[in-house]
Amino acid sequence: MKLLALETANEQCSVSLIDEHQTLYFQRDDRAKAQTQTILPMIEQGFKQTKSAISDLSAIAFSRGPGSFSGVRINAAVTQALAWSNDLPVIPVSTLQALAQAAYRELKLERVTAVLDARMSEVYIASYQLDDQKIMQAVDEEQLLSYSDAQSYQKFTLIGSGAALVDAHAVEHLKITASAEDIATIARIQALDEKWVSAEYALPVYLRDNAWKKIPEQGKS
Template sequence: MKLLALETANEQCSVSIVDDTQTLFFQLDERAKAQTQTILPMIEQGLQQANLAAADLTAIAFSRGPGSFSGVRINAAVTQALAWAHDLPVIPVSTLQALAQAAYRQHQLTEVTAVLDARMQEVYMASFRLDAQHIMQPVDQEQLLDYAQAQHNARFTLVGSGAALVQAQATEYQTLAASAQDIASIAHQRALQADWVSAEQALPVYLRDNAWKKIPEQGKS
């Protein structure tokens, strides 16, 4: 099995290629809002370094949101284009789940409430718990909440860019962000069960209705 994993739903961009036993390629570009310029060259570099063609891949995994509107849109569009062009299945992964996976990977946290700043005095939130396969699994629904609602719904240790917005003292893990490594970890387990979808179902998840109308209000481009 060989998986290509993409993460642009945050303001950074990362690409990973993994097989059943190891990471064949990983690259992270932390420049804000540079995904459009970096994602395709990074994919090409990854395939070359892993000595693979796109047609050799088993599936493409991507961070499907919620997150930065433009970042989520880029991730879904690139994934769809590659999957259609090479007749590959797709594994959409929740950005919040990937954030929870990053909390386990980096800090060995096994129960977290993942919180992302959604702008406009709101956050995206969901809680996760580690399973026997070392994957963080949801214990509740992804939601778009105002700060007061989020504080009421926080179950576990808060991680992510919205953590301190919900609880002022929750600053320890507020800079934590998911990468394609976390997308790959989650997607690999799903790929073992052929838990994937076709290219046309590689759809972004925004949680906010009419997200495109609110970009100026979010301060997004």
């Protein structure tokens, strides 16, 4: 089994290739809004470095959102294009779950409330707890909430770019960000059980209705 994992939903770009046991390739570019220029070259470099090809893949995993509108859209579009053209299934992974997985990877936190800044005085939020397979699993539903409503929805230690918006004192874990490494870790378990879907379901999740109409209000493209 080989799996390609893509992450562009957090205004950075990272790519990982894994097999059943280990990471074969990982690269990350933290330049803001450079995803469209970097993702395909990084994928090509991954195949070259591991002496493999897209035909060797069992599936493609991707962060399906919520997150940056343009970043989520890029991730879903690239995943769907590659999957369609190579007859591969896909594994959508929540960006918030990947953020929670990053908190475990980096700090060994086993219960977290993942929060991302959604602009417009709102945050994306959900809580996660580590399971027996060392995967962070949701204990509630992903929500798009105002700062005050998010305070009531919080269950565990706050992490992510929206943490300080919910609690001004929650500054310790703001810099934790998800990468393709975390997408791959979550997706590996699903891939081993062949829990994937067809390319037509490589769809973005925004949580906000008519997200494209509100981009000017977010002050970003």
